Amino acid sequence: MPLDYVQSFLTRRPGWVVAAWLGLAAAVGFASPSLTRLAAEGQSKLLGPEAESRRAADLVRKAWPKQAYEATAVLALHRPSGLTDADRAFASRVQGRFERGDRPKEVVRVLGPDSDREIAGRLVSADGTLCLVVVPFDTSYVAPSAQKAVAWLQDEADALRRADAGQIGGLELRWTGDAVIGRDYMAQVQTSLDRAAAATVALLLVVLLVVYRSIWLAMVPLLTIGLSLVIARGLLAWLCRAGWEVSPLVELFLVALLFGTGTDFCLFLSWRFAEHYNERNPAGVMRLTLGRSLVPLVTSAGTIVVGLLLMGTTKFKLFSTTGPSVALGLAISLAATLTLAPALLVLLARYRPKAFRGFAAPSGDLWDRAGRVAMSRPLRSWGLALLAMMPLAVLGTQTRFVMDLLSEMPRTTESGETLRLVASRFDPGMMAPLTVVLESDADLRRSEGLALIDDVSRLLSHQRRLTEVRSATQPLGSPEPLARARLSSRLGEVNDGFRQLADGAGTLNRGLTEGAAKLRAALWLGRRVGLNVGGALGAATGSGAGSPSSPAARAMASGLGKAAAAGMARGGAPPWDLANYARAFDLLSPAGPPAGPGAPVAAAAAAAPAGSADPSVRRAGGSTPAEGPPPTAAAGTGPAEVLLAEITRAADGADQIAKGARRAHREVSAILEDPVGRRALDRLLITPQNIDENPDLRKSFGVYITDDGHRARIDVTQGDRVFSDSAMNQVEVLRRRLREYLGEYEGIDVRASIAGANAESADVRLLTHDDQVKSWFVVPIGVFLVLLLALRDPWACFNLVATMVLTYLFALGATHLLFVTILGAEGLDWKVPYFLFVLLVAVGVDYNVFLMARLHEETARHGFRGGIVRAIGQTGGLISSAAAITACSFASFLSSPLASLRQLGFALVVGITVDALLVRPLLVPCGHWLLRRSREVLGPGQPALARSDRLLSRVPD
Incomplete structure (x- = not known):
């Protein structure tokens, strides 16, 4: 069989096998590119194009290339x-140096005192102690190119400071911004990797020496995993060149997981x-060992590989790229192990047989006693173990998770300290503003x-x-410059017009009423005593109140003018016959129709529109004398009666105008004074006149609205x-409220998206939450299926997966207890x-x-x-030693400067320890026994268990 041939070759030609692995590791290690650099570049591409923040950032980059940026460095x-004049001059020179033509291509522009x-005013603190020079980049804050650009800026600033040291002594030059914070974060990730590698090797060497009691035996796993790690890193680096995506955490988990x-x-x-x-006969013993170990090793490694590969089903690239990459390394380590x-x-047994003398078959007395105690009362043992784990497991379900890059880094990090200083002098969010992008098919430049x-x-x-909002309609961050263009302001001016109209119409009504009363009295007196009313009026107008130059005439002329103006303002003919009114007044005057600009009625008639449909109005306003009698005068009616009728009619019209104007004034005032009305009218109506009155408004359109008008x-x-x-x-919250508001907006179909550093972080948090929920189902199911293939016992597989989930919750609760409850952290890191x-x-x-x-x-x-x-006794020493090795590999995370890795390392150590000391010797075997006993009572299931026993016991002792 091929497997027997491989085992035979391994045991007969061990030197060739070792030489092949050494040669492969040397070739891959020297020829492959740097995985560290490639992984750092992958860190900047963790969000896919489907994320809202990335889509919005792409829109900003395309629509406003001069204003777009992805990260900033801040000096x-x-x-x-307090800053001195020399300090301000130095800041100007720094800005000029950064704007040189040989600056890095990642620098988009420079903002400083010469902007x-x-x-420039916004970049100086209110107390005058802090001045900022802001340099936007067009690359991600963790990209290696951004780190090089930050280094160039720092070198240039330091060179200027050395040149001006005599003038700016005592001035602090401190760096921050998300590009600088990202650089410090990546540096701490690399520090974590270096420390983890050194600590893992040191701790493992100590544990292996205790277990193997021989330096030569201890070097076997270290050399095996070391060569596997070198080959895995090289292959991943080549895969990255071919398009495979990785993150900086890949190297860290490769070291920890492969060595563990x-x-x-x-x-x-x-x-x-x-x-x-x-x-x-070491070769024969090794062939027997390989036969006995192949199924457990492949099953064990297969479950881990499947679990890691299932991470690739997630959307967040930090998870989806880390899992498959580490799975590849683990597969290589399994091949090296076999x-x-x-x-x-075999080579060690041939040339250093003494190394195995201290590593004979281990004694299982301690674990035999533990197994007997556990199985003497399996239900009680199972219940006590479960009771001991439940409090922290329940706490683990209530843990709060936070995503805060600054709290993850040490507080002594310079970029973080500077950011806190800037936040204390300026708005805390000014270092990372958000950009809301509106997209519409309509022209957003119209009203x-x-x-x-x-x-x-x-x-x-x-x-x-939110401390400030700047847009095309409030480019300075305040809506006050366009206050007069709002409907409430416009309606307020209309309301003032109604008030003035009501006052003028009331005055006209009173004047006309008084004049009509005098005329009526004169006519009555004429009929009673036979006086000549026309003469009387003529005398009155010539030398008294009726004279065009008299105060009464001037008052009447003013009233008539107001009446005419009010009528013309309504866009139609006045409510009285203005032409007949003028002709009647002219007939009453002894001097005939008055001429010249002082004639009040002629002036009022002349105020009629040129296009009036009434020809008498046009004649009254023209220079040609009127012909014929007034069209409204009845036969036998004298001029005085005609005048009286027209005055009375005008007075009625003025009264109607006054009443209508007062009613309109009351209604508009009620609307403007009511809070609901003010909110309803708090809308903008921009006309060309508003744009002419505010030149800065047209400029802001070019900054905040695209040329085609479809994006703002x-x-x-x-x-x-x-x-x-x-x-x-x-x-x-902003995304949710914008969706709700724009979804109900009438008249325009518009979509909103948000870009910015905090928007990207929000997308990351949303994706990781969804991925975590998915992993709670996908990973256990995948592990269950792999176990089912090996054990062929669904209930036993369920018992194993359930205890592992319980171990997870227990470790999470213990980590929360230490870092949140005791040490006072805001929550556990999101990773x-x-x-x-x-x-x-x-x-x-x-x-x-x-x-x-x-x-x-x-x-x-x-x-x-x-x-x-017997199984507990025989595997107790092995599993305890294996747990100690794995715990030591993950304990190296505790040396990391990053809080997230310290929390993860502690949680893994706790989980692995409790799994080895409590779950494996008590929960798993006792739960297995309880499930077996329950199935025996129920009846079915025995054949399947027997088949499982035969499968895993097919290799005889």
Whole structure:
């Protein structure tokens, strides 16, 4: 058989096998590119194009290329006593140096004291102690190119400071911005990797020396996994060149997982080799060992590989790229365990047989006693173990997770300290503003589009924790410049017009009423005493009140003028016959029709529209004398009666105007004074006149609206600092409210999306939450199926998966207790639950597979209860040693400067330890016994279990 041939070749030609692995590792290690650099580039591409923040960022880059950027580096010039003139001049020189033609291509522009006055003013703190020079980049904040650009800026600034040291002594030059923070974060990731590699090797060497009691035996797993790691890193680097995506955490997990689980594989193999060690025939013993170990090793590694590959089903690339990459490395380590490690052990047995003397078959007395105690009362043992784990497991279900890059880094990090300094002097969110992009098929430059932009801008302005909103309709961050263009302001001016109209019409009504009364009295007196009314009126008008120059005439002329103006303002003929009124007045005057500009009625008639349909109106206003009698005068009616009728009619019309104007004034005032009315009228109506009155408005259109008018942007400054959990919460609130508001907006179909650093972080958090929920189902199901293929016992597989999930919750609760409850952290880092779940569920299978494989072997010979006791005793030392090795590999995370890796390392150590000391010797075997007993009582299921026993016990002792 091919497998027998391979085993025979490994044991007969071990030197060739070792030489082949050494040559392959050397070739791959020297010829492959740097995985560290490629992984750093992958960190900047964690979000796919389907994320809203990425789509919005692409829209901004295409529509406003001069304003678009992805990250910023900020130089903060700080003097606690206050900036001097020399400091400000130095800041100008720094800006000029950064704007040189040989600057890095990643630099988009430079903002500083020499920028526009409005921008320059915003870059100086109110207390005058801090001045900023902001340099936007067109690349991600963690990209290697951004790190090089930051280094160039720092070198240039340091060179200027050395040149001006005598003038700016005491001035602090401090760096921050998301590009600088990203650079520091990536540096700490690399530090974590270096420390983890050194700590893992050191800790493993100590544990292996304790277990193997021989430096030569201890070097077997270290050399096996070391060569596997070199080959895996090289292959991944070449795959990256071909399009494979990785993240910086890949290297970290490669080191931890390969040295942890890979060493466990080697330990399991060497342990089984030591059980039947024969100094005279090591090759034969190795062939027997490989036959016994192949199924458990492949099953154990298969469950881990499947669990890691299932991470590839997630959407977030930090998870989807890390899992398959580590799975590839684990597959290589499994191949090395089944080929290189046996060859090394055979060579060691040939040339250093003394190394195996201290590593004989281990004593199982301690674990035998533990197995007997556990199985003496399996239900009680199972219940006590479950009771001990439940409190922390329940706490694990209530853990709060946070995503805050700054809280993850040490507080002494310079970029973080500078950011806190800037946040204390400026708006905390000014370092990472949001951009709301509006897309519509309509032209947003028209009045309805501008009204929409203004409505959205004001909606955002009313949100809590937003300090500034700038858009095409409020480019300075305030809607006040366009206050007169709002409907409420326009209606207020109309309301003032109604008030003035009511006052004028009332005055006209009173004047006309008084004049009519005097005329009526004169006519009555004429009829009674026979006086000549026309003469009387003529005398009155010539020398008294009726004279065109008299106060009464002037008052009447003014009233008539107001009446004519009011009538013309309504767009039609006045309510009285103005032409006949003028002719009657002219006939009453002894001097005939008055001429000249002082004639009040002629002036009023002349105010009639030129296009009036009434020819008498045109004649009254023209220079040709009127011909014929007044059209409204009845036969036999004198001029005085005609005048009286017209005056009375005019008075009635003036009274109607006054009443209507007062009614309109009351209604409009009620609308404007009511809060509901004010909100309803708080809309913008921009006309060409408004644009002419505000030249800056036309300029802002070019900045915030595209030339085709189909896209507009709104810049938003948050009140919370960049990367904070509250800032990301606000992004989600803004997205939800924009969707609701625009979904009900009438007249224009528009879509909104948000770009910015906090928007990207919000998308990452949303994706990771969805991925985590998915992993809670996908990973256990995948592990269950792999176990089912090996054990052929669904209930036993369910027992194993359920205990691993319980271990996960227990470890999560213990981590929360330490870091949140005791140490006072805001919550556990967002990456901890995902990686902890996948790694514990996948890695924990190792111990369970080792136990179940031995359990089925022993139960075939010693019965069910006795077989369980012997399986616990025989695997106790092996699993404890393997757990110690894996725990040490993950304990190296505790040396990381990043809080997330320290939390993850602690959680993994707790989970692996409790799995090895409590779950494996108590919960798993006792739960297996309880499930078996329940099935025996129910009846069916015995044949399937027997088949499982025969499958895993087919290799005889």
